Amino acid sequence: MPILNIKNLHATIGNTKILNGVSLSVSSGEIHIIMGQNGSGKSTLLSVLMGSPKYTVTMGSASLDKKDILKLTPTQRAQAGLFLGFQHPQVVVGVPLGNFLRIAKNTISASKKDKTPAIAPVAFAATMREEMEKLKIDPAFISRSVNDGFSGGEKKKSEVLQMAILQPAFAFLDEIDSGLDIDALKIVSKQINEIHAKQGMGLVIVSHNPRILDFIKPDKIHIMSKGKIVAQGGSEILKKIEKNGFGSFIKKK
Amino acid sequence: MAIPTKTKKIINKTGNKSASNFRTKTNSVFTSKKGLNEEVIRDLSRQKSEPEWMLDFRLKAYEVFLEKHMPNWGADLSGIDFDNIHYYVRPQDKTKRKWEDVPAEIKNTFDKLGVPQAEQKFLSGSGAQFESEMVYHSLAKELAKKGVIFESTDDALKNHPGLFKKYFGTVVPAHDNKFSALNSAVWSGGSFIYVPKGVHIELPLQAYFRINIENMGQFERTLIIADEGSSVHYVEGCTAPTYSSDSLHSAVVEIVVKKGARVQYTTIQNWSGNVYNLVTKRASAFENAEMFWLDCNLGSKATMKYPSIILRERGAKGEIQSLAFASKGQHQDAGGKVIHLAPDTSSTIVSKSISKNGGRTTYRGLVKVIKGAKNVKTRVVCDALMLDPASRSDTYPTMDIKEKDVAIAHEATVASIGEDELFYLMSRGLSEEQAATLIVNGFASPIVRQLPMEYAVELNRLLALEMTGSVG
Numbered sequence: 144m145p146i147l148n149i150k151n152l153h154a155t156i157g158n159t160k161i162l163n164g165v166s167l168s169v170s171s172g173e174i175h176i177i178m179g180q181n182g183s184g185k186s187t188l189l190s191v192l193m194g195s196p197k198y199t200v201t202m203g204s205a206s207l208d209k210k211d212i213l214k215l216t217p218t219q220r221a222q223a224g225l226f227l228g229f230q231h232p233q234v235v236v237g238v239p240l241g242n243f244l245r246i247a248k249n250t251i252s253a254s255k256k257d258k259t260p261a262i263a264p265v266a267f268a269a270t271m272r273e274e275m276e277k278l279k280i281d282p283a284f285i286s287r288s289v290n291d292g293f294s295g296g297e298k299k300k301s302e303v304l305q306m307a308i309l310q311p312a313f314a315f316l317d318e319i320d321s322g323l324d325i326d327a328l329k330i331v332s333k334q335i336n337e338i339h340a341k342q343g344m345g346l347v348i349v350s351h352n353p354r355i356l357d358f359i360k361p362d363k364i365h366i367m368s369k370g371k372i373v374a375q376g377g378s379e380i381l382k383k384i385e386k387n388g389f390g391s392f393i394k395k396k
Numbered sequence: 397m398a399i400p401t402k403t404k405k406i407i408n409k410t411g412n413k414s415a416s417n418f419r420t421k422t423n424s425v426f427t428s429k430k431g432l433n434e435e436v437i438r439d440l441s442r443q444k445s446e447p448e449w450m451l452d453f454r455l456k457a458y459e460v461f462l463e464k465h466m467p468n469w470g471a472d473l474s475g476i477d478f479d480n481i482h483y484y485v486r487p488q489d490k491t492k493r494k495w496e497d498v499p500a501e502i503k504n505t506f507d508k509l510g511v512p513q514a515e516q517k518f519l520s521g522s523g524a525q526f527e528s529e530m531v532y533h534s535l536a537k538e539l540a541k542k543g544v545i546f547e548s549t550d551d552a553l554k555n556h557p558g559l560f561k562k563y564f565g566t567v568v569p570a571h572d573n574k575f576s577a578l579n580s581a582v583w584s585g586g587s588f589i590y591v592p593k594g595v596h597i598e599l600p601l602q603a604y605f606r607i608n609i610e611n612m613g614q615f616e617r618t619l620i621i622a623d624e625g626s627s628v629h630y631v632e633g634c635t636a637p638t639y640s641s642d643s644l645h646s647a648v649v650e651i652v653v654k655k656g657a658r659v660q661y662t663t664i665q666n667w668s669g670n671v672y673n674l675v676t677k678r679a680s681a682f683e684n685a686e687m688f689w690l691d692c693n694l695g696s697k698a699t700m701k702y703p704s705i706i707l708r709e710r711g712a713k714g715e716i717q718s719l720a721f722a723s724k725g726q727h728q729d730a731g732g733k734v735i736h737l738a739p740d741t742s743s744t745i746v747s748k749s750i751s752k753n754g755g756r757t758t759y760r761g762l763v764k765v766i767k768g769a770k771n772v773k774t775r776v777v778c779d780a781l782m783l784d785p786a787s788r789s790d791t792y793p794t795m796d797i798k799e800k801d802v803a804i805a806h807e808a809t810v811a812s813i814g815e816d817e818l819f820y821l822m823s824r825g826l827s828e829e830q831a832a833t834l835i836v837n838g839f840a841s842p843i844v845r846q847l848p849m850e851y852a853v854e855l856n857r858l859l860a861l862e863m864t865g866s867v868g
Binding site: 193194195196197216217218220221222226227229232233235236237238243244246247250251254288305309 | 814815816817819820821822823824825826827828830834835837838839840841842
């Protein structure tokens with residue numbers, strides 16, 4: 144069973160330290176939720192794990208199945224089975240979502256050892272429509288440019304759609320609940336749960352809003368502050384947050 | 397939308413790095429000595445058995461060519477050596493109407509480029525020019541019956557002298573610029589199209605231009621007349637193999653779009669990196685007529701090309717859309733010109749350029765509205781995408797508006813491929829090169845998707861080819 148192992152990870156952007164020694168271990172099939180205030184380093188952690196060129200890792204390690212992922216390009220990480228659902232997904236003008244996702248799917252398939260054959264455009268469109276229906280995304284979005292003119296909610300749904308199609312071994316979802324109204328949050332979290340149940344991937348979800356815990360039941364909750372995980376545990380942590388806010392964890396430090 | 401299974405690839409093998417970079421060994425019937433003088437022109441005209449007035453026209457144009465200075469703006473043309481060019485190379489005796497009659501080695505060249513196959517699949521007619529002469533021209537029978545003329549310009553001069561003389565040189569006069577003068581002096585080949593009143597040609601007509609030998613000058617001359625209420629779509633493709641020294645392509649295209657007619661002129665050129673491409677293209681549009689230039693420029697050492705439209709009468713519409721890709725050592729200086737001479741006329745210019753590896757693109761455009769041309773609408777959009785800091789892009793939009801009752805819109809953007817965009821696409825498993833290519837294709841898509849399907853597929857493939865090895 145694949146394990147994602149992060150040990151004492153430090154990272155900077157320019158001269159600013161953002162991550163100050165994060166350690167975390169996630170087994171496939173598990174759901175972890177990382178919570179914390181804005182600026183605590185949650186999103187940075189996910190970006191660093193996916194290989195964002197913005198950040199420099201200065202210390203520590205991260206491995207997937209004992210394979211060092213920090214040496215890999217973002218492309219290689221994706222092909223190794225990592226996925227990042229972005230907080231602010233990029234607009235790619237003139238590139239239809241369906242085309243993009245089919246190229247991505249086939250590129251990842253081709254990189255596998257067993258050389259999974261490419262999926263034909265017609266079959267792929269059918270799969271996409273099926274997944275889009277579950278997320279209540281208008282099928283017309285297949286031919287819309289990637290994230291171009293999408294509302295905040297549509298972007299988040301599109302990220303979950305991409306996760307459903309690309310079937311990663313570990314998925315990181317960055318603030319997947321922000322910008323969603325309650326109806327959209329229900330649809331998106333239901334789909335996340337369903338994909339997780341079906342594909343059994345490891346999930347790391349970052350959020351600053353405890354409301355997400357009403358819909359997604361994690362195996363573990365981590366609280367981040369100032370670039371470190373300062374507390375972890377089960378649902379009892381949630382009660383603490385609701386009572387005293389994130390501040391209570393910070394004061395301890 | 398389904399892609400036809402037997403999509404015929406006109407420009408299939410025309411990539412600079414791909415199979416268009418082959419040379420064909422041929423025995424030309426006649427090759428003029430290098431360099432230009434009156435005797436070369438007289439000889440050329442004699443070989444073509446031209447009427448006296450054409451020889452006069454050529455000789456006068458030659459004088460203009462000698463008088464005119466090289467343009468002191470635009471691309472660097474200092475590498476052109478007018479004395480080191482063959483001005484006229486005749487590969488065979490006559491334009492053939494049957495493909496079987498074309499000499500084997502020339503046929504072989506166009507077979508490799510997919511020209512005759514394309515004709516059978518999705519064209520109303522096609523022509524092929526090898527060096528200076530059209531070697532082949534054919535037109536669907538039912539169109540010929542309706543009075544459509546699609547011949548080499550040389551043949552049209554002989555076969556339709558009245559029609560020819562009435563329009564030739566009326567849209568682009570010899571003295572327009574140094575290179576239109578040069579073309580007028582030594583023109584050879586090109587297409588002549590006449591579409592009679594009310595005739596609509598559904599499938600495109602196409603011509604393919606191929607420079608095969610070194611130090612060659614190709615000076616084709618195309619004249620299209622769309623009579624009242626008619627319509628036609630003409631497509632041209634251009635390639636050349638790579639040689640160590642430069643070739644010159646200097647065409648003149650004249651188009652007359654009469655009342656209520658519509659002409660679309662589509663160009664996909666993929667010249668090798670040692671061709672100077674200096675082309676004068678202009679259309680004259682009359683009442684409620686529509687002219688649409690769709691111009692895609694890949695390759696060449698330097699291109700200077702600004703398709704123009706003169707909107708002469710009320711209600712005429714003009715549109716110029718262009719795409720340019722400049723790589724290392726290349727300068728694409730392109731754009732468009734629209735002159736509004738009448739009220740209620742409208743125009744759109746859309747220019748998109750991509751530069752990489754130190755390539756340079758320039759948008760150069762002019763919109764002119766004379767006093768009294770009321771209720772004119774015009775819109776100019778130019779977008780540049782630079783793939784690296786070594787590349788360069790400049791924009792020179794000129795607006796010369798003498799009338800107050802005018803609606804003008806102008807937008808310009810310059811972008812580079814962002815780290816964030818690349819990271820997003822790479823996080824989905826795409827390589828950096830795949831990601832950059834996808835971004836370029838997306839950028840070009842508003843132009844590309846207006847091409848006929850077969851050409852759109854091909855152009856995307858050419859763009860992908862240009863992007864190969866562009867990253868890392």
